[in-house]
Amino acid sequence: MRKSIDYDATWASLRKVIFDVLTLKPVDRIIWSDSISDIYSICISSSEYIERIYNDCKEFLISHITHIKKELTGVYSQALLKKYYEYWIKFSSGASYLNSMFTYLNRSRNYMHGSDSSYEQMPYSSQENEELPAEIGQIAMQQWQEIIIEEYQVELVNVLLAAIENDRKEENIPVADLVQGVIHSFGKFFYQSVFEARLLEETKNFYARELARLRESYDFSGFIKAVKNRIDAEQHRCQKFFHVSSHSKVLKACISRLTAEQIDYLNCECARLVKNELIDDLNCLYKLLRLVDNGLKVMLQEIESHIKRIGKLLVINLFRKTCEDYVNAMLKVSDRFSTLIQQAFEEDPEFKTIFGKAIRAVINHSNSSSTPIRAAEILARYADILLKKGSKNWSDAELDDKQSHVINLFKYVDDKDLFQKFYSKFLAKRLIMNGSISLDAEEEMIKKLKIICGYEYTSRLHQMFTDIRLNEGVNSEFSSYLNKKNIKLTVNFSASVLQSGAWPLNQTSSPYSIPPDLERSLTTFEEYYCTSLHRGRKLVWLPYLSTAELRMTYLKKGYYVTTTTYQMAVLLLYNNALSYTGRDIATWTQLTEKELIRTLSSLEAAKILIKENSREGNSYKLNLEFGNKRTKFKIASSSIRESPQEITKVHSRIEEERKLFLQATIVRIMKSRKVLNHNSLLEEVIKMSVNRFSPSIVLIKKCIELLIEKDYMKRNEGRQDEYNYIA
Amino acid sequence: MEKSSTSKSSKPAPKEESLFTIKKWNAVALWSWDVTCDTCAICKLLLVDACMKCQNEIKTEDCVVVWGECNHSFHRCCIASWLNKSNRCPLCQREWIVQRIGR
Ligand SMILES: [Zn+2]
Ligand SMILES: [Zn+2]
Numbered sequence: 132m133r134k135s136i137d138y139d140a141t142w143a144s145l146r147k148v149i150f151d152v153l154t155l156k157p158v159d160r161i162i163w164s165d166s167i168s169d170i171y172s173i174c175i176s177s178s179e180y181i182e183r184i185y186n187d188c189k190e191f192l193i194s195h196i197t198h199i200k201k202e203l204t205g206v207y208s209q210a211l212l213k214k215y216y217e218y219w220i221k222f223s224s225g226a227s228y229l230n231s232m233f234t235y236l237n238r239s240r241n242y243m244h245g246s247d248s249s250y251e252q253m254p255y256s257s258q259e260n261e262e263l264p265a266e267i268g269q270i271a272m273q274q275w276q277e278i279i280i281e282e283y284q285v286e287l288v289n290v291l292l293a294a295i296e297n298d299r300k301e302e303n304i305p306v307a308d309l310v311q312g313v314i315h316s317f318g319k320f321f322y323q324s325v326f327e328a329r330l331l332e333e334t335k336n337f338y339a340r341e342l343a344r345l346r347e348s349y350d351f352s353g354f355i356k357a358v359k360n361r362i363d364a365e366q367h368r369c370q371k372f373f374h375v376s377s378h379s380k381v382l383k384a385c386i387s388r389l390t391a392e393q394i395d396y397l398n399c400e401c402a403r404l405v406k407n408e409l410i411d412d413l414n415c416l417y418k419l420l421r422l423v424d425n426g427l428k429v430m431l432q433e434i435e436s437h438i439k440r441i442g443k444l445l446v447i448n449l450f451r452k453t454c455e456d457y458v459n460a461m462l463k464v465s466d467r468f469s470t471l472i473q474q475a476f477e478e479d480p481e482f483k484t485i486f487g488k489a490i491r492a493v494i495n496h497s498n499s500s501s502t503p504i505r506a507a508e509i510l511a512r513y514a515d516i517l518l519k520k521g522s523k524n525w526s527d528a529e530l531d532d533k534q535s536h537v538i539n540l541f542k543y544v545d546d547k548d549l550f551q552k553f554y555s556k557f558l559a560k561r562l563i564m565n566g567s568i569s570l571d572a573e574e575e576m577i578k579k580l581k582i583i584c585g586y587e588y589t590s591r592l593h594q595m596f597t598d599i600r601l602n603e604g605v606n607s608e609f610s611s612y613l614n615k616k617n618i619k620l621t622v623n624f625s626a627s628v629l630q631s632g633a634w635p636l637n638q639t640s641s642p643y644s645i646p647p648d649l650e651r652s653l654t655t656f657e658e659y660y661c662t663s664l665h666r667g668r669k670l671v672w673l674p675y676l677s678t679a680e681l682r683m684t685y686l687k688k689g690y691y692v693t694t695t696t697y698q699m700a701v702l703l704l705y706n707n708a709l710s711y712t713g714r715d716i717a718t719w720t721q722l723t724e725k726e727l728i729r730t731l732s733s734l735e736a737a738k739i740l741i742k743e744n745s746r747e748g749n750s751y752k753l754n755l756e757f758g759n760k761r762t763k764f765k766i767a768s769s770s771i772r773e774s775p776q777e778i779t780k781v782h783s784r785i786e787e788e789r790k791l792f793l794q795a796t797i798v799r800i801m802k803s804r805k806v807l808n809h810n811s812l813l814e815e816v817i818k819m820s821v822n823r824f825s826p827s828i829v830l831i832k833k834c835i836e837l838l839i840e841k842d843y844m845k846r847n848e849g850r851q852d853e854y855n856y857i858a
Numbered sequence: 859m860e861k862s863s864t865s866k867s868s869k870p871a872p873k874e875e876s877l878f879t880i881k882k883w884n885a886v887a888l889w890s891w892d893v894t895c896d897t898c899a900i901c902k903l904l905l906v907d908a909c910m911k912c913q914n915e916i917k918t919e920d921c922v923v924v925w926g927e928c929n930h931s932f933h934r935c936c937i938a939s940w941l942n943k944s945n946r947c948p949l950c951q952r953e954w955i956v957q958r959i960g961r
C-alpha cells in the first residue's frame with residue numbers, strides 16, 4: 132500500500148536542501164535524514180514521481196551551473212584559472228554529497244532499468260558504464276562539462292598550458308593542486324580528445340626549443356647532465372599534474388626530443404668518453420641512452436673494443452715478463468674495467484656480459500698466430516708460486532685472496548684442459564717433494580676449481596691428495612707387518628705409492644745399481660703391498676723421484692744431505708774410494724749417459740764432488756773441504772726440471788686428447804639424439820666442451836669425418852646437412 | 859726399473875767407517891693393475907680409473923678390477939652388468955670364471 136504524498140511540497144523543501152548541499156552550506160543532521168526519507172517516500176510512491184524528481188533535480192543542476200558560468204564571465208588568464216578552480220572544487224564536492232543524498236533514487240532508477248550496479252566513484256569512472264542511467268552525481272559532471280567547459284575550454288587550455296610551461300621553465304611555478312584540479316575537472320572525454328593532444332604537442336615544441344638552448348649553453352658534459360635533469364623533472368611533473376594514462380606519452384615526447392632524435396650526436400661523443408673513461412659522464416649518458424629503444428648498442432660496442440684494445444696492448448707488453456707480472460697486470464685490467472662497469476653502468480647485465488666477452492678475448496689473445504696462448508700455463512705457474520713452500524710468507528687471508536684472483540682469471544681461460552695439465556704437473560711436484568705450504572691450502576684451491584669446472588675436471592687432482600694421505604697409513608701398517616714377520620730392514624725405509632692414472636709422471640727411468648740391502652727394502656715392500664695389502668696390483672719404482680737422507684761423516688761437521696736415489700747411488704761409491712773416473716762411475720752405477728751427466732753435474736754444482744779433467748777423461752774427486760751453512764740441506768735435483776721439449780709435449784698431447792674428447796662427445800650426443808643436423812651438432816659439442824677448451828669448427832668437422840669413416844655415424848642420404856647415428 | 863749387480867766383486871774394498879750412511883730412504887712408486895691390457899673392453903676406459911658409472915656417481919673407491927680364468931680383466935661393475943646378458947668373456951667367448959678380484 133502506498134502512502135499518498137504531496138510531491139510539490141516535498142520538492143519545494145528538498146530544493147532548498149539541495150542548494151545548501153551543493154554550495155557546501157552546513158546542513159543539519161535531522162534535515163539531512165528527513166530529506167533522505169523524503170526521497171525514499173517519493174521513490175516508493177510511483178515510478179512517475181521517480182522520473183519527475185530526477186528531471187527536477189537535473190533542471191536544478193543546470194540552472195545552478197549556468198549561474199556559475201555567468202559568474203566566470205569577464206575573467207581571463209591566471210585569474211580565470213584560479214576562480215574556475217575554486218568553483219570547481221566547491222561544486223565537485225557538493226555534487227558528491229548530493230549523489231549520496233540521492234542514493235535511493237539512483238538505486239531505484241538502476242533497478243527500473245534492470246541493473247543494480249551502484250554509483251562508485253567520482254568523476255572519471257562514473258562515465259564508463261554508458262548503458263546505465265546516469266546517476267545524479269554523473270548528471271552534475273556531465274552538465275558541468277557541457278555548460279562550463281564548453282564555454283571556457285579555449286581559454287582554460289591555453290592558460291593551463293602556459294602554467295605548465297612556466298613550471299618547466301621554473302618561472303612563476305604554479306600551484307600543483309590548482310593545475311591538477313583543473314585538469315581533473317575536464318573529465319575523461321575532454322581530457323583525451325582535446326587536452327592531451329594539445330599537451331603532447333606543446334611538450335614536443337617546448338623540448339625542441341629547450342634542446343637548442345641547452346646545446347648552445349653547455350659543453351657536452353654539462354649538456355647531458357642538463358638533459359638528465361630535464362627528464363627527471365618531467366617525470367616528477369607527470370606525477371604532479373597529469374592523469375596516469377598520459378605519463379608515458381608525455382615522457383616519451385620529452386625523451387625523444389632530448390635524446391632519441393639526436394642519438395647520432397650522443398653516440399659520437401660516447402667514443403670520446405669511453406676512450407678517456409670519464410665515469411661520471413658515462414654514467415649520465417648511460418642513463419639517457421637507456422631510455423631510448425636499442426639506445427645502448429653503440430655504447431656497448433665502444434666499451435667492448437676499448438677493453439680489448441687496452442688489454443691486448445698490455446698482453447703484448449707483457450711478453451717475456453714473469454708470470455707474477457702477467458697475473459698482476461691482468462688483474463689490474465680486470466679490476467679497472469669491472470669498476471668502470473660497476474660505477475658507470477650500474478652493474479647492468481648487458482655491460483657485464485660485454486665485459487666478460489672482452490676480458491676473455493684479452494686473456495686468450497696471442498701476439499701472433501704462431502705463438503701459443505700463454506694464459507693457461509702462466510696461471511698454473513702462478514698458482515704453483517702461491518702454493519709452493521718458501522716463496523712468500525702470505526697470511527691465510529692473503530693467500531685466499533690470491534687464490535681467488537687466479538680463479539677470477541681462470542674463468543675466462545679457453546684452454547682449461549691445458550691449465551689442468553700444467554696444474555697437475557706442478558701439484559705432483561709439490562706433493563712428492565714435500566714442497567707444498569699446506570695440504571689445506573692445496574685443497575682449498577682445488578675446491579675453487581671444482582666450483583667452476585665440476586667434479587670430473589678435478590677428480591684426478593683429488594686422487595693425488597688421497598694417495599698422499601693414504602701413504603701415511605700404508606707406511607705404519609708396513610712397520611707392523613715387518614714386526615709381525617720379524618723382518619729387519621737396514622735402512623729407515625718408507626714408500627710413497629701413487630695411482631698411475633692420476634699422476635702425470637714418466638714411468639720410464641734409468642736403471643741403476645744399488646746395494647743389495649737397499650734392494651731388499653724394495654722387494655719386501657713390494658711383497659707386502661701387492662699380496663698382503665692389495666691384490667692384483669703391480670708397482671713401478673721411480674728412482675728419479677725417490678729421495679734419501681745421507682749423513683756425511685768425513686767432514687769437520689756432520690751434515691745431513693737430501694738426495695735423489697741416483698745421487699745416492701753415486702755418493703755411496705765414495706765409501707770405497709775418494710776419486711773415480713767418469714767411466715768407472717758409469718760402470719758401477721749403471722746409469723744411462725743422460726742421467727749420469729745430470730747427476731754428476733748436480734753433485735758438482737753442490738760442491739760435494741770436484742771435477743778434474745785429464746787426458747784419459749774426466750774424474751770426480753770427493754771434496755774433503757766441503758762446508759755448508761746449514762747442517763741439513765738438499766742437493767738441487769735436475770731430474771724433474773722441465774725442458775722446453777716437455778712443454779711442447781704437453782701441447783701436442785693436449786691436441787690428441789681434444790680429438791678423443793670431441794669424438795667421444797659427438798658419439799654421446801648422436802647416441803641420445805639419433806638424428807641431428809650439422810649446426811645443432813656443432814652447437815651441442817661446443818656447449819659440452821666449454822669447461823675444457825673452446826674447440827675450433829675445423830677440429831669438430833675433422834672429428835665428425837673420422838667418426839663417419841669409423842662407421843659410428845653417417846650423412847643422411849636425403850639431407851646432406853643431417854647425420855644419423857649408427858648403433 | 860732394472861737393477862744391476864754386475865761386477866760388484868771387483869769394487870774397491872770398503873773402508874772401516876763409511877763416509878756416507880743412509881739415514882732415511884723414501885721410494886716413490888706408481889701402482890697399476892697387473893693386467894695385460896690397461897683399458898676395460900666393456901666401457902673403453904682405463905682400468906686404473908673408475909668405470910663411467912662410478913665416475914658419475916662419485917664412488918671411484920669401490921670400482922675395482924676383476925680377472926677371469928682366461929686372464930682377461932674388466933671393471934667389476936662392467937663385467938657384472940655384462941653377465942646379465944651372457945656368461946661368456948666379452949673378449950674370448952670362454953665361460954667367465956672369476957680368477958681374482960683386485961683390492
Ligand atoms: Zn669398464
Ligand atoms: Zn664401476
Ligand SMILES: [Zn+2]
Pocket residue numbers: 926928929930947948949950951952
Ligand atoms: Zn677372456
